[in-house]
Amino acid sequence: MKERKRNLSLISRKHLQATYFVAPPLMDIRKAKPRSKLLAFIKRLRIAIITKGGHVCIDFSNTEKLVASGTLLFVAELRRSISLAKHKTRVSCIPPKKRLIAQVFQQVGVFRLVGYRKKINIGQHDDVVHWCFATGHGAEGEKFDDILGNYDGRIATALSRKLYQGITEAMTNAHHHAYISPRQDGLLVDRQVRDWWMFSQEKDDYLHVVFCDLGVGIPETLPRKHPSIWQKLLETLVASNVDDARVIQEATKLEKSRTEQHHRGRGLGQMVKAVTENFHGSIDIYSNQGRYTVSAGRQDKLRNYESSILGTLISWTIPISKREHIYYAQN
Template sequence: MKRLSRLELAWLDRLAKRKFAKLARKRWQSSSRKRSVARRHARLRREGRWGTPIFAPERFVLNDPISRSHILEFLAEIRARVTQGEHVYLNFAKTQRMFADGTLLFVAELNRLYRYLGERPIIRCNYPRDKIVEQVLQQVGVFDMIGKPCRENVDDLDASVKFWKYATGTKAIGELFEPVLENYEGIIEKRLEQSMYKGVTEAMTNSSNHAYIDTRPDGLSLKGVEPRWWMFSQERDGSLIVALCDLGVGIPASLPKTRMKDWTSDSIRAFLTGIVTQGQISTDCVMIKAAIEIGRTRTDLPYRGRGLQQLKDVIDVAGSGHLTIHSNKGCYQYDPSKRSIEIINDYRDSVLGTLILWNVPITSVNQSETHDHH
């Protein structure tokens, strides 16, 4: 083989360097274009052309005063922007944790806007930085509502996420708890669907019968709103967990107009004074406790008026579990395993509706039903 001269070797070396430089330049231009597009998209979001950026809170939870305020401000901002006809961009970059109560309230509010506004709102969002948060938004249907592609394989979802089931409906459940749910969308935990606990049945019925007796004070003035409920449910590690939400007027507003409508003002005051050991009797949390107490005392019909009390009864029979009820500004918590079994308090901000979070051991179902039959 003929050996290349020094000049030929130098020429080949220059040619290789030119080709390498050209390839490197193409790669740089490609990555530069990507960076430029990303900067442009970020600028468009800042300018609002993709929708007004609204940052989601770090924690979606209702029993912490600071987090509660943040999520309620977040929801109020969404309602306000959508009402003004703006395109809305939800930014989940800061979100780190999503609990059942705060997440269900967010899902219910979002679903309500899509269902009942005259013109479908344009809402978009980014993919969260936190992988679990992204899985939650996918699992409970937020991405489907917004129209954002789901990236996570359902088989690879985290154990804290994949068991949650989401459903919404309007049908008031029957007088007895035997019939399965009707007229709902989504999936309900099988055990709940098959044996349908009386307390959850009655709570749903109350959502339909009492929660929507007046216009919700959220500034939307929606017309033709159905008596709708939203639910998360899951069976995991020997427990059944149910979160149930309605976006009605709340227990403090509906109770005086329903179960107390025939009471005199003196009898109402006497009743409330009798169930509160200290503090004011006109607060929202006291009205939640009053609704439970009325359910305990008014048992003229076996399937009426005992929804919230029935949730407590199942916990008492099991000896464990917990119940939390948020309604407007009030909060009621019941947990027999704690020193303070029953806690009531008011927050500064209103959830503008009612949200029930119920956690009970699976074994308590059979015990409760046996107890009821005797």
């Protein structure tokens, strides 16, 4: 206890001149309340890092749970903000009290981003060692191995091939179509960060793969890239019912990828079919305020939130097992 107090005292003196931002206890975008808190925190942090300058300290001491989708969104926003700050802002942190959270932050590079140099022993805990992270821009197929190379021989060749196609398609779409106009976050920046970010995590015999870009979002790109489909959607539905979730759903019905090149695969629709029909998994597609969920053997779900993630995040959940046939069951 004395050691802990001494460490906190040193931290307090070290960060005396900093502007503090307290991270939420839960990083999650699936449920409305934690989503709202996370996005509000990210917004404040983004503004401070990109426009204010000086010393920004992120206080993770109350963070108790990480969900892959919410955590990836936070990591993507943090990396983008630091990149746009051009060294005018120093970012530091107060580490989490919960050791498991600290281990994950070290594993996925958060501590390196904020200059926290104390070495954390990762250990062999399943909730830590199976987190993998990659980032890039464009269709960098070699990054697939960074995320899923460890699963060679553990997942079927057909599944590996479909995942490769889906992930490289997402990379291509992010590079060519996500960043077609300035981001609607209210900040004036002199350049765009056109990157994508990706996590994978294995837990309880399921493989979770999450992909994120911080572009304009599917509800903005569909009307511009496919005006005829957009017009048909407006004619079919009452204008007030054309919300973000429905636009995402419509985007999964496109027969060609957004690049209009057949060798790119069949875009979101191909991803959905491969994961849910072929491999009994589920896929969540978040874009701006909408969420479209497809699960094997279940009815599709549409949901809209009050707050926007200002981008697109795709989350695959796929069962992995030594058995030949295993069906996905959502909690």
